[in-house]
Amino acid sequence: MRSYGQYCAVAKALDVVGDRWTLLIVRELTVQGPCRYTDIAHGLPGVASNLLTDRLRDLEEAGIVEREAAPPPVATTLYRLTDAGRELGPVLRALGHWGTRYMFEPTGDEVFRGAWLSFPITEFLRDRRPEDPPVTIEIDTGDDPVVIEVGAGTVSHRRGRADEPDLALRGSPPVVLGALTGKVSAAEAVVAGLEVSGDLALLTRVRPDPDGDA
16 A cells, blocks of 8 residues: 555554555445445456455555454345444545536447446435325436435435336436436436336426536
C-alpha cells in the first residue's frame, strides 16, 4: 500500500482507500452485505483476480474488511465490513450523490449491475404520500432486478422480484434512472425504450422535488 507521506487526515484516508477498486469493493460489501469472493468479483466486472485478492488483503490489514467462516450449507469464507468499514457508508453516499450528475451521459460501453441502484434509491427517493397505501415498484435493467418498497414514509429496496408489483419498469439503466429521478419525463422515457407495466403515476410519489431537493 503506497502512501502520500503527508500528515493530513485526507491523505491518511486516501492512503487506505484511495487505490483503484478499493472503494468499489467497499461499495459491494455495503450493497451486498457479507458475501463470497465470487460475489464481490461479480460486482466488479473488469477487475483482475490477483488485484482483487491484493485489495482485499490490504483492506483486511487496514481493519476495514474481515473474514468469517459461514456455517453449512454455505461452508465458505465470507467477507464483511468491520465497524471502521461501515463508517465509510456516508463517504460512499456523498460520492454517489455527487457523481449522479454524470450518470445521464453514459459512454455506451459501461457495465451495470442492478444492485448499484441502491445509492440513487436511498439518496434521492422519498415517500411523499405516507398516508397512501404501500406500493412496490420493480426495476429490471437486465441484471439483478430490484424491488423498491414504499410505505409509511419510508423507501426501501431489496434484490429480486415482486410477486405482484404495482409498477414494473424495464429498460436500459440511463432510461430507468432518468424516469425514477424525474430527469426525463415519463413520455420521453417510453419513447427512449422504457417498458411499463402498472401505474406509471406512482413515480410521482417517490421522485425528488422539481427544485432538486431530495
